[in-house]
Amino acid sequence: MANANNNRRPIVAGNWKMNGNLALVKTMQQSISSIELDNVDIVVCPPAVYINAFDAPDLLTGAQDISLFEAGAHTGDISAGMFAELGCQFVIVGHSERRTDHSESNELVAKKASAALEQGLTPIVCVGEPLQVREAGQVFDYVAEQLDAVISTIGVERLSELVIAYEPVWAIGTGQSATPEQAQDVHRFIREHLAKADSEAGMRIRILYGGSVNARNASALFAQADVDGGLIGGASLKQDEFLAICQSAN
Numbered sequence: 136m137a138n139a140n141n142n143r144r145p146i147v148a149g150n151w152k153m154n155g156n157l158a159l160v161k162t163m164q165q166s167i168s169s170i171e172l173d174n175v176d177i178v179v180c181p182p183a184v185y186i187n188a189f190d191a192p193d194l195l196t197g198a199q200d201i202s203l204f205e206a207g208a209h210t211g212d213i214s215a216g217m218f219a220e221l222g223c224q225f226v227i228v229g230h231s232e233r234r235t236d237h238s239e240s241n242e243l244v245a246k247k248a249s250a251a252l253e254q255g256l257t258p259i260v261c262v263g264e265p266l267q268v269r270e271a272g273q274v275f276d277y278v279a280e281q282l283d284a285v286i287s288t289i290g291v292e293r294l295s296e297l298v299i300a301y302e303p304v305w306a307i308g309t310g311q312s313a314t315p316e317q318a319q320d321v322h323r324f325i326r327e328h329l330a331k332a333d334s335e336a337g338m339r340i341r342i343l344y345g346g347s348v349n350a351r352n353a354s355a356l357f358a359q360a361d362v363d364g365g366l367i368g369g370a371s372l373k374q375d376e377f378l379a380i381c382q383s384a385n
């Protein structure tokens with residue numbers, strides 16, 4: 136099990152993406168509150184407009200993105216400080232859908248991670264390769280470049296405050312998850328790469344796997360030595376499925 140030989144507490148984060156409604160907020164809140172899982176952090180990242188509708192003190196919430204800016208004339212943006220004021224603890228930055236839909240560069244993602252830390256939010260920094268990069272055998276170089284932008288922007292002294300999510304783009308929403316071995320290979324690489332910058336951070340940082348995780352494949356993925364939980368998309372919208380995944384990580 137991922138945390139059997141280390142002190143990393145697993146996280147299961149549900150990224151609702153642009154899905155859900157107030158009814159789902161109620162349903163998920165009730166079902167998450169109804170289970171007692173002492174050894175996993177369960178985080179829900181609904182669309183921003185629904186964050187405040189969650190009314191459960193024990194529930195951890197996260198934003199799906201933040202503005203680069205703190206405040207001011209930036210129509211449509213929401214700042215890290217605003218999410219922090221709502222009680223959010225986490226924010227996803229650099230999800231591949233934002234990198235694609237909004238042309239977010241490694242540098243922009245790194246600045247968002249920095250903005251999150253400044254306001255006391257834990258950034259869940261997403262990295263991961265598209266299929267053609269994997270087929271070209273360049274996964275490690277690609278992921279290293281994504282990580283290096285963050286390391287150089289936030290500085291090694293804050294590195295251990297991050298959570299990393301490895302999400303191979305070809306596995307997102309496709310039903311074709313990485314195999315546990317493929318996930319572990321990249322997770323180990325990420326941990327070793329971070330450890331080169333700061334050995335303590337390399338050991339402490341939680342690295343989540345994301346990409347077609349479901350109730351059937353979660354246990355095998357989470358059993359890998361460097362997999363500390365998951366970032367769950369589609370399955371986070373189905374209460375039974377999501378709870379089963381949380382149980383697998385517990």
Ligand SMILES: O=C[C@H](O)COP(=O)(O)O
Pocket residue numbers: 150230302306307308309310345346347348366367368369370
């Ligand atoms: O943030 C979540 C990921 O993009 C995974 O999505 P998925 O579980 O629907 O493949």
